[in-house]
Amino acid sequence: NAGVTQTPKFQVLKTGQSMTLQCAQDMNHNSMYWYRQDPGMGLRLIYYSASEGTTDKGEVPNGYNVSRLNKREFSLRLESAAPSQTSVYFCASSEQGNTEAFFGQGTRLTVV
């Protein structure tokens, strides 16, 4: 009954460091998403994967890469972290793109 699980929950990086945010869902959903949420702004789509084996850019993809490892897992990688990437990152999944989306608990990332 886990739903969407994100790891880690918190992370502090130094500018230029790299890291991968992990996301896994156990609902057999086809579509998965990565969002960032910044104060005073709505959630913004970074990348999405409509189905296993496909990924597409969202609204703010610069500085990020993704991998849809299998149907369950969708990871987000920051190759060279910048302070502008300080944010809360949410992973979400849905059965199809236009059905109800389920979100993870979020990863709070600080880049110093």
Place this chain on the structure above:
Amino acid sequence: KNQVEQSPQSLIILEGKNCTLQCNYTVSPFSNLRWYKQDTGRGPVSLTIMTFSENTKSNGRYTATLDADTKQSSLHITASQLSDSASYICVVSVSRNQFYFGTGTSLTVIP
């Protein structure tokens, strides 16, 4: 420009009272409209999804309405509880994987 605007930005109400949150959008074409509840420090949780042909949808004490002609939606919360304190986010879908998020209404319910 595709936009989703929510009002008010924040709201404080007494426990037990009703309230209505507004969402206006200029997104086109329209696929569906969703309301989410986001507790502090947690991910959003879906309350309702409405398509073009649906005017009203309820989920317990939450009732969402949609007027696709005027491009307005509202979320009505009945008999508010302390646990309703959260941010409520309106999301409009254009296509299968294209969404526009409002910035949310922060609701605080006080005893």
